[in-house]
Amino acid sequence: RLNKELAPCRQVLDDLESHDEAWPFLLAVNTKQFPTYRKVIRNPMDLQTIGKRLSQNEYKSRDEFVSDVRLIFDNCETFNEDNSPVGKAGHTLRLFFETRWADLT
Numbered sequence: 001r002l003n004k005e006l007a008p009c010r011q012v013l014d015d016l017e018s019h020d021e022a023w024p025f026l027l028a029v030n031t032k033q034f035p036t037y038r039k040v041i042r043n044p045m046d047l048q049t050i051g052k053r054l055s056q057n058e059y060k061s062r063d064e065f066v067s068d069v070r071l072i073f074d075n076c077e078t079f080n081e082d083n084s085p086v087g088k089a090g091h092t093l094r095l096f097f098e099t100r101w102a103d104l105t
């Protein structure tokens with residue numbers, strides 16, 4: 001059972017996973033498709049991983065959850081051009097997250 005403090009995390013994660021622009025972030029970046037990724041991005045993160053951590057009660061606070069979500073978008077900006085399809089999706093989903101999170105907390 002998610003304690004009260006973490007309830008908004010499950011809600012916003014569900015909203016992120018169902019967003020049209022979430023496709024680049026649903027699963028860990030495939031390092032066979034992107035062989036340089038793990039060299040450039042030292043702390044990979046994705047929405048499936050966050051969901052597992054949430055279900056396994058690995059987040060002790062909302063802030064730990066928010067840090068992992070923001071890591072997705074920061075990694076995206078590091079690796080992708082702003083005007084690339086993945087880069088644009090990252091900017092769009094980051095704005096959606098920050099807006100939704102502000103509404104919920």
Ligand SMILES: Cc1ncccc1N[C@H]1CCCS(=O)(=O)C1
Nearest residue numbers: 023024025029034076079080086
């Ligand atoms: C978030 C990200 N950063 C860098 C490279 C790739 C990705 N995501 C990939 C996820 C699978 C589909 S794709 O291969 O088009 C894009």
